[in-house]
Amino acid sequence: MVVRARRAAIVLLALLAWPASVSWAQAVTVETVGTTVKIRAPGFSFLTGDPLARLKEGRSVRVELAAMMLPGPGKPAAATTRRTFALSYDIWEDRFAVAPVDARAAPVSHLTRAAAEAWCVEQLAVPAAALGAPGRDLPFWIRLEYRVLPVDVPAEAEDAGRSE
Helix, strand or coil: CHHHHHHHHHHHHHHHCCCCCCHHHHHCEEEEECCEEEEECCCCCCCCHHHHHHHHCCCCEEEEEEEEEECCCCCCCCEEEEEEEEEEEECCCCEEEEEECCCCCCCEEEECHHHHHHHHHHCCCEEHHHHCHHHHCCCCEEEEEEEEECCCCCHHHHHCCCCC
């Protein structure tokens, strides 16, 4: 139990040293659940601007999220996980629904915007063994990225050739 808290504290300290332009860094927490490392970043928002407007017009949005575990700033990732999600919006209930494109998790609905974003980030579990020494004994950095996928690209074409 003490080890888990220590890892989260190390990650938070490392993230506090990240550039000031990453204002959500202080809110990131990491937890080991079984053999995976789960990330929570409640301040990480990707449903803003054009994607949010498209959702509120009744159109769906596909977003790819990536979490990279780095042994230090500017270094190559020790572990990476990517997931693609299809999001929709219920105009009458003012709630969001999220469906993982790869179907590794069941879709969820009736979520607020913040809850939908948080649920997507929580699906980015990384195998703890993939981290090596940075996950066991050394601090590591977490980099979260997202990309809104074009509407006209089918999911099958996007996944072709990708290896993770």
